[in-house]
Amino acid sequence: MACKDVETPPSGSDDNGRTESIDLDQLGRQRPDVFPNAVYEVLFCSSLLVSMFMAEFFISGFNIILPNVSKALDIPKDSQTWPASVFSLVTGSFLLPFGRLADIHGAYVVFNAGLVWFSIWALISGFSVNYQMLIVARAMGGLGPAAFLPTSIMLLGKTYRPGPRKNLVFSLWSAFAPIGFFLGIITGGATSEYLSWRWYFWIGCIVTFVVCVASFITIPRDRAQTRAENAHVKMxxxxxxxxxxxxxxxxxxxxxxxxxxxxxxxxxxxxxxxxxxxxxxxxxxxxxxxxxxxLLPFDLFKPKYMARLSVALFFAYGVFGIFLFYASFHIGDFMGASALQTALWFAPMAAGGIIIATVGGFTLHLLPGRLLLIISACGFFVCCILFAFAPIDANYWAYIFPAMVGSTIGVDITFIVSNVFITTNVARERQGIAGALINSLLFVGISFFLGLADLAVSEDEKRGGTEGHKVAFWFATACSAVVLLIFATIKLGKAESELTVEERMQRDGGGEEKQSESAPQTETIATSG
Known part of the structure; x- marks a missing residue:
């Protein structure tokens, strides 16, 4: 490693100021030194992206195969929600402990262990002979994403420094959530109609195993380094x-x-x-x-807007969970769409995720974060209010299509901006906990607000209502308005190339990270030479 001096004069000379900008921009664009070539970087990113894909795959597709599973395993009607909800419940509850384990033992061990565990229980789920076995298998499988989701964010956050390259990678990572959701529905519908519901789990097991192989080869072995750097970190x-x-x-x-x-x-x-x-x-x-x-240190919320952003994300992901569940319900039960037709109607979410990821990766450093967050909140609001007004025989292009576009604008932009902001403002030794926080807000937010929406729907039905799901959409619309109000107060700048937390602390003399833009005359940034 060689040291490269980046000059910043006290008076702000234009030439030297430009030198710092150019050097940081170059660092933010170049391939990290841990990868010997582009192939390793592609395989590394692919293993992390597909892990996110598989988590969504096993959430969305299961709702499609649930009717066939219920018939095959004689699941009582009152118990049919548990095989679907227990997976997310376990995942959301164990994210923080696994995030801390990653900070102690390194991301390589925890990430790969989570993938192996996940693939084993996906295989077992396909062999379930009764619903009790299926519930246990789904619950045990939920520990897998609890391990590999926060560590995937940790790996991306530690590997890529702030800049356009990090923006692009996080954009792609965010895009794989709706893609996994969409292909989960497609696979669930196809296996239910043409094969057996068991193949839904076995296909997922095969894909996860392939990801395991790629991750074992390409993810940097960081256990020794992490234990040395974080020797003081304890469970x-x-x-x-x-x-x-x-x-x-x-x-x-x-x-x-x-x-x-x-x-x-x-x-x-x-x-x-x-x-x-x-x-x-x-x-x-x-x-x-x-x-x-x-396990969740309060000073994690010390960076400006971190606490406010976390509250907004909790509401935003709750809105998204309500939309996904009740949109599927409205399309299937009220509009009479088949499983495959439902999947196709959700296709704009997957396509939008890819487009937003591609465009966002190259433009995130050009647009203010607050503007992007406001746009995403408007997307949430539009998708919910369209379904709240949609009649039973709603025209797809007038209601469903724009709602799907709004939902992907909402969740993808929110996910990208928040991930980049949080991982950029957290030190390396806390990247695991940061990843756990991000995913906890996602999974717990979905479960919490979906439960509240379900309660509102049930109360409406008890009072004789016939379209209780509309109550859920109105509730989600109100929550999205809250998200919009909070996002409007968060003044995030552009996601440009900048110093890491450690470099800022080094610049400021080893003290606490400062939020001001001022800098001493000389900054020393370690780069490969």
Whole structure:
């Protein structure tokens, strides 16, 4: 490694100021030194992108095969929501512990272990002989994404420094979520109609195994380096025993409350909800005042706008979850579309994800972050309000198509901008926790708000309503308005090439990261020479 001096004069000379800009821009565009050639970089990125793809694949497609699975395994109607929801519930609850494990042992071990575990339980799910076995297999499989999703963000955040190359990679990573969602629906519909629902799991197992091979070869082995750099980082066991069961019990109560025999007055719903809230309250106390190294340190939200952005993301991903579930319900049950037709109607989401990723990767450093966030919030608002007004015989091009376009604008732009901002403003030793936070907001947000929407729909049906799903869309519309209001107050700049957190701290003399734009006369940036 050689050192390259980047001059920044105290008075702001144009020539020298331009030198810093040019050097940082070059660093933000070049291939990271950990890759010997472009092939390794492509395979590395592909393994991370497809891991995100598979997580969405096993969420969306399962809803398509669920009717056939319910018939084959004699799943009672009241229990049919569990094979679908338990996967996301387990994933969302275990993200933070696995993020900390990655910060301790390195991303290579945790990421690959998650993929192997995921493929094994996908294989087992295909051999399920009763619904209890399927629920257990889905729950155990949910631990896989809990391991590889935060570590994939960690790997991207640590490998790519701020700049256009990082913007492009994160844009592609975000695009693979709607692509996985779309192909999950296609695969679920095709296997249900032409093969067997078991092949849905086995196809997923095969793809995940191929990803495992690529990741074992191309992901840098960082265990020794991580343990050396983060020798002081420890697991927060008190945080684990309060946060994980707290999230599981609370989300279970919210999700199942509408379907319990006596609704929210059902004893086990009351007990699980109260216990969950108490555990989460205990988690706040433990993380804030007891834990030596909190699982979710409060100073993670210290960078300007981090806390506000996290709240907005929680609402935004909740809106997206409501839209996905109830749009599928409206298209299939009210408009009479087949499984494959439903998948095709969702195609604009996949196509839009690819377009936004491609365009965003090359333009993210040119547009202000606040403008992009406002555009994404408008996308959420449009997709929800269109379905809220859509009649049963709605015209596809007038209602469904623009709603699908709005949804992909909303989720993809939000995902790209927030991922780049969070990973850029978090130190290397906390990239695992940052990745866990991002995905926790996604999975827990979806489960939480979907449970609230389900509760609103059930209450409407109890009062004699015949289009309760419209209540869900109006609820999502209101939540998207909240997202828009919060995003409008977040003044994010352009995602340009800039110093990393460590370089900024080095520049500022090893002290806390400063938010000002001022700089001393000389900055030393380590680059390959």
């Amino acid at each position: 927060d066991y008190w945080g684990v025993v309060t946060i994980v069961p707290g999230l599981i019990l609370t989300t279970f109560a919210i999700t199942d409350g509408a379907h319990a025999p006596d609704g929210w007055r059902t004893p086990y719903i009351i007990v699980t909800f109260v216990l969950g809230v108490l555990l989460l309250a205990a988690a706040v106390y433990v993380e804030g005042w007891v834990a030596e190294q909190p």
